[in-house]
Amino acid sequence: MKGILVVHSFSGNTFSVSEKVVNKLKKEGHDVYIERLETTEKVKNGTPLSDIHLKNMPDLSSFDFVILSSPVHGGGVSSVMKKFIISSDSINGKDIFCFVTHFFPFAWMGGNSAISQFKKMCSEKNANVIDSSVVNWKNKKETGIGETVSKALDYVNSLCQK
Numbered sequence: 001m002k003g004i005l006v007v008h009s010f011s012g013n014t015f016s017v018s019e020k021v022v023n024k025l026k027k028e029g030h031d032v033y034i035e036r037l038e039t040t041e042k043v044k045n046g047t048p049l050s051d052i053h054l055k056n057m058p059d060l061s062s063f064d065f066v067i068l069s070s071p072v073h074g075g076g077v078s079s080v081m082k083k084f085i086i087s088s089d090s091i092n093g094k095d096i097f098c099f100v101t102h103f104f105p106f107a108w109m110g111g112n113s114a115i116s117q118f119k120k121m122c123s124e125k126n127a128n129v130i131d132s133s134v135v136n137w138k139n140k141k142e143t144g145i146g147e148t149v150s151k152a153l154d155y156v157n158s159l160c161q162k
Helices: 013-027 079-087 111-124 145-160
Strands: 002-007 031-036 065-073 095-102 128-138 141-143
Touching: 002 013, 013 031, 013 065, 013 095, 013 145, 065 079, 065 111, 065 145, 079 111, 095 111, 095 145, 111 128, 128 145
Parallel strands: 002 031, 002 065, 065 095, 095 128
Antiparallel strands: 128 141
């Protein structure tokens, strides 16, 4: 199966988890690409979506599976990821796996609400979040990366069986 992982990462932590997911999927024989969302200007948390301009707008239409990943900002997905989802027509009808990363030790401290926002935004674009995961960073030690990688693989394998 051919897939894409679209990631937004400020500090590089979310991107590092995304690379682990992609590496595992490739090791299992899947054809998967990673696309890092970038903006034409520096974006701060709280920047209005109308002021965010993406350098790249991945077209998801030719992919069998889609994974979206974002850091948690203010209890939600990053404004750059929001801009991508809102602006993407090719997300329509896709089954999606999404994950978020955040510095707090527990998912209920922002991760869960960010996942809820992912689901709502995707639903509004006629896309379906099949599964999700939260990676928590605590004292520079992450928890949940292994689970996120496993859940992503399970998601892709479930699509293979359809």
